[in-house]
Amino acid sequence: MSRSISTAYDVGSSTNIKWHEGAVPTETKEATMQQRGVVVWFTGLSGSGKSTVACTLEHALAESGKVTTLLDGDNIRHGLNSNLGFSATDRAENIRRIGEVSKLFADTGIITLVSFISPYRRDRDAVRARVPPGRFVEVFMKVPISICEERDPKGLYKKARAGQLKGFTGIDDPYEEPLNAEVVLEAETPDGKRVSPQDQAAKLLEYLHSKGFLSGPSK
Numbered sequence: 001m002s003r004s005i006s007t008a009y010d011v012g013s014s015t016n017i018k019w020h021e022g023a024v025p026t027e028t029k030e031a032t033m034q035q036r037g038v039v040v041w042f043t044g045l046s047g048s049g050k051s052t053v054a055c056t057l058e059h060a061l062a063e064s065g066k067v068t069t070l071l072d073g074d075n076i077r078h079g080l081n082s083n084l085g086f087s088a089t090d091r092a093e094n095i096r097r098i099g100e101v102s103k104l105f106a107d108t109g110i111i112t113l114v115s116f117i118s119p120y121r122r123d124r125d126a127v128r129a130r131v132p133p134g135r136f137v138e139v140f141m142k143v144p145i146s147i148c149e150e151r152d153p154k155g156l157y158k159k160a161r162a163g164q165l166k167g168f169t170g171i172d173d174p175y176e177e178p179l180n181a182e183v184v185l186e187a188e189t190p191d192g193k194r195v196s197p198q199d200q201a202a203k204l205l206e207y208l209h210s211k212g213f214l215s216g217p218s219k
């Protein structure tokens with residue numbers, strides 16, 4: 001029986017340390033919760049709907065008795081990552097740390113929803129590589145910047161356009177679209193109808209169901 005869904009590890013600059021296997025295997029926890037640990041990674045521009053859809057999905061999962069957690073960029077930057085800014089180096093460290101945290105949650109069998117702009121492909125792919133195969137679900141919020149800017153709930157695009165906020169993603173800082181996201185959520189249908197956050201969350205719920213994350217491990 002597998003002891004843990006995590007096998008790869010990196011000791012970085014630490015020395016004289018040893019990995020201890022958890023006493024209770026991931027599968028036991030998953031059987032108790034009747035679900036499977038997964039990292040559902042939302043990426044997209046500010047205003048693309050990451051937090052809204054992640055939150056809607058989390059409520060839907062809770063209603064069906066699933067154990068979840070939601071890690072959101074704005075919130076995490078108030079605490080764990082409050083020492084990081086928005087340079088490429090700081091964004092990479094932001095994503096690396098939160099990737100590690102999300103891996104720990106998924107390793108406990110928890111459905112882990114992660115909502116960060118995560119603009120660099122390399123940083124997202126590095127998290128994917130740390131999570132066991134099939135347990136990383138990249139969700140690309142494929143929303144044109146024109147719609148994000150029209151929404152602008154925090155007024156940040158306005159500030160960035162006015163030159164009061166430098167290095168804003170999509171304006172004067174890069175966003176690298178995923179090439180092979182497991183799920184792509186668009187704001188409009190091909191015939192121009194707006195898609196609600198509820199519909200977007202429902203699509204994701206269906207995906208998680210189809211991949212077996214909403215039932216316990218097979219015996």
Ligand SMILES: Nc1ncnc2c1ncn2[C@@H]1O[C@H](COP(=O)(O)OS(=O)(=O)O)[C@@H](OP(=O)(O)O)[C@H]1O
Nearest residue numbers: 045046047073086091094116117118119167168169
């Ligand atoms: N320069 C710049 N660029 C992009 N975003 C900025 C910036 N400064 C502040 N903000 C606010 O920070 C939120 C994004 O934080 P993240 O941790 O998700 O960013 S990243 O993944 O490290 O790129 C983002 O929140 P969301 O709108 O929820 O995406 C913004 O509110």
Ligand SMILES: Nc1ncnc2c1ncn2[C@@H]1O[C@H](COP(=O)(O)OP(=O)(O)O)[C@@H](O)[C@H]1O
Nearest residue numbers: 045046047048049050051052151153195196197
């Ligand atoms: N599918 C949608 N249709 C219409 N408006 C949406 C949709 N998803 C999110 N929004 C709205 O867009 C704004 C930005 O959403 P938010 O979830 O904060 O984006 P992000 O976390 O990517 O910055 C919010 O005002 C939210 O209500």
